[in-house]
Structure formats: C-alpha cells, structure tokens
Amino acid sequence: MMDDLVRLAETASDSLLEAAASSRYVRVVSHSDPDGITAAAILSTALFRLDVPFHITLVSRFEEGVLDVIRSSAADLVVLCDMGSGQPELVGRIDEEVIVLDHHRPVGEHRCIHVNPHLVGLDGSFELSASGVAYFVARAMGENVDLSSLAILGALGDKQSMRGANGFILKEASLSGAVERDHGLMLPDGELESVLFRSLDPYFEFSGDSEMVDEFLSQLNLSGRISALDYGSLRRLASALALMLLKRGAVEAIDSLIGEKYQFAHEVIPDAIELLSIVKACGMLEEPGLALSLCLRDDSVLEDARTLEEKGRERVLDTLKMAQRAVSERENLRYVILSDVKGTGVIADTMVRYVFPEKPFLVLNQTPEIVKVSARGTRRQVSEGLDLAIALRDAATLLGGVGGGHNIASGASIPPGTEEEMIELVNEAIGRQLRGRE
Incomplete structure (x- = not known):
C-alpha cells in the first residue's frame, strides 16, 4: 500500500515539476483547519523552492464561491488540498488542470490527478491526513524532508494516530532530525x-x-x-x-493523556502542542493566513498569533460552559443548538471526547444565511458501525444542503429552519448504522 501511495503521489509531483519547468502559475486552494493549513504550507514551500509562481487561498468550505475565486485567478494549474474527493461534480467544473490532494472518502469519479489514501487501501480517517498526502507529493518533488514536521502537525490536528503512512512520515522525520520524540504528560x-x-x-x-x-x-x-x-x-x-x-x-x-510528545527542529514554535493550539485558533477565528505564515516559518507573526490564540481559547471556554447547560439528547445522539459562535468543530470534539462520550455529538450553529453542523464520534462508535460522513451527507442532501467528511468527524451546511429535521434524520441514520442495518 505504501508503494502504491508513493506512485500515486508521483503522478501529482510530475505535474508540478512540469509546472516548474514551464513557469506555470499554480493556484493552491486548501481548507482553513490545521490539516488544510499545514497541507498548503507544505505544498507552497515545495513550489517556492522550485521558483514556481503560486497563490494560496484558504477556505472553510469547498463550494460554488470557490470556483469564482479560481476563475478570477487565471491560473494554469489548480491544486485542491483537504477537499475535492467528495465533490467530483464541483471539481469537474474547474476549467484548468486540477490536482486533488485529499484524505476524505472519495465519491464518484474524478477526471483529474487524484491522490487520496483511500484509493490505495489506507484509511484517511486515521492513517493519513491531507498534510501527509501533500508531504508525499513534496518529497517526490525534491529535498523536502524538513516539511515532515508539518505533516505530523496536520495529522495531530485531525486527531490521527501515528501508524500506517503517518508512522512512515514520523520515522522519516525522526531519522532526519526534523522531529524529536519524548514520552510524557500531553x-x-x-x-x-x-x-x-x-x-x-x-x-x-x-x-x-x-x-x-x-x-x-x-x-x-x-x-x-x-x-x-x-x-x-x-x-x-x-x-x-x-x-x-x-x-x-x-x-x-x-x-491520550500520557503519550508521545514532539519537538520540531525547523518550526518557529518547536513544541507541537503549542503550535497546534495556535494554528487551530487562527483557523477558528477566521485568521488562517496568520497560521499559514507560522507554518511558512515567519517568526514576525508570533506575537500576533499568540494573542489571537489566547482570545480564541477564552471564547471557546466560555462557549463550552454555555453549551454544556444547553445539551439535548435523542436516542442515538446528543446535540446542542448555538447561535453564531466560533469553533463548532472544537466544541463538538470536546463534548464527545471529554464530557459526553457515550453517544455521537452534534453542534448546530445558526447564522442568518445558513446553519453549520459539526458532528463527532469516538473510535469505539466507529468500530461499531458509525459513519458520520454518510449520515450527515444524506441528511443534508434531503434538506437542500451539503455534508460529508470522515466516519468519525463530519460537517454539513443546511438551510435555516431545518435544524429539527436534521437532528432527527441523523439520529435515525446513526441508529441504523449502530444496529447494523446498513
């Protein structure tokens, strides 16, 4: 499987090396969470080292508006990171040559270069994230082993384990001196x-x-x-x-309270726990560019990034206290409905991981234009049949929205006023999954 992944990554690196040889302009579009930010940083650093002209755009969702941004850029080549595998129709509407570097479960047929661990029998939910995919492409483009620390950071951001392809990257990072490993309190x-x-x-x-x-x-x-x-x-x-x-x-x-800790030799913040916390906060507070600058090793933004992280932490702690008092329960899930808050994914993850681990957890965040849904489960629930990607995708589609992600962590966007229907549809879907009816 690893050899197949390397060969698949080389199809993308060949196209990018060709872009370098012909000075083609590359547009990188990536997700604004830690995995997407680190994937963009890895790829853009590899392109920069080859003098390839590029532009990076970080977005919270891959949707119609992103196509308008791409069309306005006059790019020769478009690279989608941490998105695209579940939306072949949208990808197919991009006129330029496209490369998809993703780890979400693929849906349908893609008529482009498509690098995804699921295509070679690896689990993209636990064994390789988008930053890891980007790293395999970057290592095929040149001497980029120092970027392995960013791949590890992205995997940690997606709560992945250091096994499979992630374990391969960690071993390579350790041998090169890019990462030092220790054991202790996390x-x-x-x-x-x-x-x-x-x-x-x-x-x-x-x-x-x-x-x-x-x-x-x-x-x-x-x-x-x-x-x-x-x-x-x-x-x-x-x-x-x-x-x-x-x-x-x-x-x-x-x-995970006691485990392996990482120190990064080449990053502006060596401690992986601190760096991840800051990158996560920047994305949550809609300042992903600040996090990207950190991952591009620009220490001039350190003070601003740390200030933002403190602001984000205080906001999430306050929201968590409020959310805990408003939690409701159905047969197969718990949920909370909030209004225009930041960090719904962090809230859902914290709730199911540390507060209410018995059932999957949904956070529905109401805004004037749309309701954003974040859902999280546990590994035990996944082993029993839970697949939140399918549950949220199918429910959101029925309500005129969109959804998808991973079996353990997924998201959706639905029209205002459909919250109760969404909760019930997902509740029923989870019930069928855990009872083995799907």
Missing part, C-alpha cells in the same frame, strides 16, 4: 495553574475555572512549572487527571 510547559486553567485538549471539569484549579492543585499539594515537577509529582498529577476523565467515562481521552 500538556504544554508552563505554570500549573495557568496550564490547567487554559486547558482545552485535554478538557477538564475545572478548565476555565480558577477556583476549581486552585482547589485541585491544593489537594495534590502541587505548584510550579510542569517541567520542574519530579517523577513522583508528575505521576500524582497524571493519576488525578486520569481519574477525573474516568469518572466522565472518557476512556479514549485517558489513553
């Missing part, structure tokens, strides 16, 4: 009070509540910086945090 360094108060991933019941944090640390008799804690103190902290998650039934979250 929290950034800093003062304990501040780190725990600000913690979103993992999310604890005291996150955003300074009094609860102080009480928790007082009971453990802990203080100071995380990096200064001795082994016994770290073990005591980890055990207490794990017990807190266990009481909520967040078993999968416990497994």
Whole structure:
C-alpha cells in the first residue's frame, strides 16, 4: 500500500515539476483547519523552492464561491488540498488542470490527478491526513524532508494516530532530525495553574475555572512549572487527571493523556502542542493566513498569533460552559443548538471526547444565511458501525444542503429552519448504522 501511495503521489509531483519547468502559475486552494493549513504550507514551500509562481487561498468550505475565486485567478494549474474527493461534480467544473490532494472518502469519479489514501487501501480517517498526502507529493518533488514536521502537525490536528503512512512520515522525520520524540504528560510547559486553567485538549471539569484549579492543585499539594515537577509529582498529577476523565467515562481521552510528545527542529514554535493550539485558533477565528505564515516559518507573526490564540481559547471556554447547560439528547445522539459562535468543530470534539462520550455529538450553529453542523464520534462508535460522513451527507442532501467528511468527524451546511429535521434524520441514520442495518 505504501508503494502504491508513493506512485500515486508521483503522478501529482510530475505535474508540478512540469509546472516548474514551464513557469506555470499554480493556484493552491486548501481548507482553513490545521490539516488544510499545514497541507498548503507544505505544498507552497515545495513550489517556492522550485521558483514556481503560486497563490494560496484558504477556505472553510469547498463550494460554488470557490470556483469564482479560481476563475478570477487565471491560473494554469489548480491544486485542491483537504477537499475535492467528495465533490467530483464541483471539481469537474474547474476549467484548468486540477490536482486533488485529499484524505476524505472519495465519491464518484474524478477526471483529474487524484491522490487520496483511500484509493490505495489506507484509511484517511486515521492513517493519513491531507498534510501527509501533500508531504508525499513534496518529497517526490525534491529535498523536502524538513516539511515532515508539518505533516505530523496536520495529522495531530485531525486527531490521527501515528501508524500506517503517518508512522512512515514520523520515522522519516525522526531519522532526519526534523522531529524529536519524548514520552510524557500531553500538556504544554508552563505554570500549573495557568496550564490547567487554559486547558482545552485535554478538557477538564475545572478548565476555565480558577477556583476549581486552585482547589485541585491544593489537594495534590502541587505548584510550579510542569517541567520542574519530579517523577513522583508528575505521576500524582497524571493519576488525578486520569481519574477525573474516568469518572466522565472518557476512556479514549485517558489513553491520550500520557503519550508521545514532539519537538520540531525547523518550526518557529518547536513544541507541537503549542503550535497546534495556535494554528487551530487562527483557523477558528477566521485568521488562517496568520497560521499559514507560522507554518511558512515567519517568526514576525508570533506575537500576533499568540494573542489571537489566547482570545480564541477564552471564547471557546466560555462557549463550552454555555453549551454544556444547553445539551439535548435523542436516542442515538446528543446535540446542542448555538447561535453564531466560533469553533463548532472544537466544541463538538470536546463534548464527545471529554464530557459526553457515550453517544455521537452534534453542534448546530445558526447564522442568518445558513446553519453549520459539526458532528463527532469516538473510535469505539466507529468500530461499531458509525459513519458520520454518510449520515450527515444524506441528511443534508434531503434538506437542500451539503455534508460529508470522515466516519468519525463530519460537517454539513443546511438551510435555516431545518435544524429539527436534521437532528432527527441523523439520529435515525446513526441508529441504523449502530444496529447494523446498513
């Protein structure tokens, strides 16, 4: 499968190398989440090193308006990153030569160069993200192994494991010195009070509540910086945090509380946890260009990016507290309806991972023009038959909207006023899936 993936990536790299030889203008369009941002950074860096003229556009959804943007650019070649595999009709309406670099489950037939792990028997939900696909293309274009750290960051942003093709990239990154690996508590360094108060991933019941944090640390008799804690103190902290998650039934979250941590040799922020948090916040607050600059290794934007991350973290913590009080439940899912908030994907992911792990979780975000839906499940639910990509795509289509994504994480856009119908359609679909009727 890996050899097949490499050969598939080479079909895209050959076209891009031809663009370099003939000075063709390349338009890169990518998703504005961490995986899409890192994919765009990988590809654009590889193009820059070959003196290929290019322009990057980051978008939240691949829709009709994106085609208008592409048409206005007079590009010779269009590369779609982290999008396109599920929308062959839309891709087919692009007049220019197209390359699709994606990891979502393919739908229909694509009449273009199409690189996707699913096409070679790899699982795009867990084993390779769009940034990983972009990396395989970039490594075929030249000496770009230093970009492997960005592929790892994108995979972490999509909650993927470091196995399969991701494991291949990690091994290559480690051998080249691009990434250093360590084992420990999956929290950034800093003062304990501040780190725990600000913690979103993992999310604890005291996150955003300074009094609860102080009480928790007082009971453990802990203080100071995380990096200064001795082994016994770290073990005591980890055990207490794990017990807190266990009481909520967040078993999968416990497994990721202690694990492998990464330091990046070539990135402007070496700590993978901190860099991912900032990139995620920039995308959520509709400043993906700032995150892209970071991933292009521009340290002049560091202060602005960190300020934005703090603003985004505060906003999400406030929204999470509000959302927890408004959660409703159906037979096969939990959901919350919110109004014009940022970070619905983060909220859905946090809810199902740390607060309500028993059932898939939907966040419906009402705006004047459209209702955005984010859905998340757990790996256990996926192993039992859950496929949120199919559930949301089919339900949204019936309501005149669009949807899709991965079996474990998906999204949709539906017309205002169809929220209750959407909830019921997805509830019924999940019920059929988990009962094995599909």
